[in-house]
Amino acid sequence: MVEARAQKVMACASDEFLEFVMDVERYAVVDDKLGPFDWVRREGSLAQFKFRPKMPGLPGPAPKMVAQAILTPGERVDVSLVPPPQNKLWNRLMEFTASFACEPVDDGILVTRTMTAELSPVVRWLVEPILQRNLPRNLETELEQAKVYLESPRKD
Template sequence: MRCSPDEFLALVLNPRRYAEVDDKLGRIDWVRREGNVTEFKFRSRLPGLPGPMPKVVSRMRLTPGERVDVEYAPSPHNRLSRRLSTFAASFVCRPVSDGTRVTRTIEFGFLPIVGLPVELILRRTLRSDVEREIRGAKELLERTEHSG
């Protein structure tokens, strides 16, 4: 991406703006930021899965200039989601000659009773969804750079 790691990570830490490029982020109820930690409550959408997913609260932790790590926020949030699944994600940025290389990871774990069907769907749909998300972030940042 033609931006600095800090510019990309600032986009990620703004969930309302990042939702413009990430279909997995449904309606956002609130966002709270304190230092290098951002929490936000939203309705999640997983590609290929029908119906509304439970609302979750995600916690993002910034390592300045390097990465953002995402997980479920701790209790009392996410009681239902924690019973059914585990979640971790990251955005790792590395400066390169023409900007920033971004590595995006998402890890889900599911209870066996719901896990197999959901896992099979996500194996088919998640990669292309993440690729579209990162392309969208690149376009958004580059459009902002040229218009500002």
Template sequence: MAEASATETIACTPDELLEFVLDPERYAEVDRKIGEIEWVRREENSTRFRFRGRVPGLPGPMPKIESRMTRTPGERVDVVLPRVRANLLVNLVSEFSASWVCVPADGGTTVTRTVRFAFKGPAKWLVEPALDRALPADIVDELRQAKAYLEADTPVDGAL
């Protein structure tokens, strides 16, 4: 399994951060793993979207997949690749999960971003070493960009 986590404190509320995450078109501005987005379907605490993903350390984009994000208000967003036709090939060779876990902190929100890929069969030996090298830096960069984006965009507690 390839897994990476990073933690950052961002000057926003947990709900502001989680709302940003649930908007894949906005979040794609800070996450290179999200390529071309085909569609987005949003409900109150969940978002499904179809997109062309990129896997850090691997060349080129992946096939289009569908992702499902579910929010626990004020606390976290969890991501999975549901068992749908668009994900048939990806789900045959791998398992994916990700999360953003938020804790209120002085000056904003401390968020821990975690991404996990578990490949099956020969893909495990071919793909996971590249992910082990590239994923940690990608996650750190993603959180730094999210911090810059949110702190430039969102006043905390109504401050100007």
């Protein structure tokens, strides 16, 4: 299993950060794992999106996947694969979960970003060492870019 975690304090409210995450096309500006989107659908606290993922250190292009993000307002966003019949190939290759959890701190919020992939034995021997080496640094960079994006003055 591959697990990666990164944390960053951001000078914003939880709702602002979590809405940024739920707007996956906008969040893709800071997350290079989110490849081109075929579609994005959002209804309230659920966002589903079909895209071509890019995993750090792995050659691409990867097959397209459909993921879903579920918002718990003010607290977190949980991301997972949509169950079959979509993602037949992905569901055979791995179980995937990710999250963005926010907790208030003196200077704003502490964001904890996690990703977990339980890989099938068919690909584990090849993919797991690459992800273990590259994913932690990738999540740190992602959160740093999110911080810069959210805290920089924007020209509207």
